[in-house]
Amino acid sequence: MPEYFQTKAYSHLIVLGIDELTNLEVPSVIIEKVEIYKEFPIHLKLNNQKAFGLIDYLIELPNGWVIIDHKTFPGHEDLWGDRAVSHLPQLQIYAHALEVASKKPVLEAWIHMPIVGKMVQFNQSDLVLSDGIVYSMS
Numbered sequence: 756m757p758e759y760f761q762t763k764a765y766s767h768l769i770v771l772g773i774d775e776l777t778n779l780e781v782p783s784v785i786i787e788k789v790e791i792y793k794e795f796p797i798h799l800k801l802n803n804q805k806a807f808g809l810i811d812y813l814i815e816l817p818n819g820w821v822i823i824d825h826k827t828f829p830g831h832e833d834l835w836g837d838r839a840v841s842h843l844p845q846l847q848i849y850a851h852a853l854e855v856a857s858k859k860p861v862l863e864a865w866i867h868m869p870i871v872g873k874m875v876q877f878n879q880s881d882l883v884l885s886d887g888i889v890y891s892m893s
Contacts, residue, residue: 791812791813792810794810794811795809795813796808796810797852797853799851801848806852810822810823811825816862818859820853821862821864822853822861822865823874824846824864824867826838826866826867827868828870828871830871839875839877843881846881847883847884863878864876864877
């Protein structure tokens, strides 16, 4: 496991490959009602700045949202975590906009790296925008 995933701030990150994803046991509550939106547009005005983006895959569950964002990255395994975290501000903006508009929480977000066949998970607590901080969209 890369050293990055053993750091205190992100020790809970999960990296899954296609083999692990196909073997996951999905709780029945998730299967009850799921809506999947592709290239879902997000518009946000925050601290007099406007942001716009497209969420690659947005999954609506009865109790909240899951964001999946694709990032092309052919890098080595020890770089995956840093690359995923570099996109965290974008995910935080998406999560904030969704929560304000829908009044439903974003439960988790994933960075999907299709070239290396891996996904990196961020928990709900990672997706909170810090007060007074405005990020630029990448």
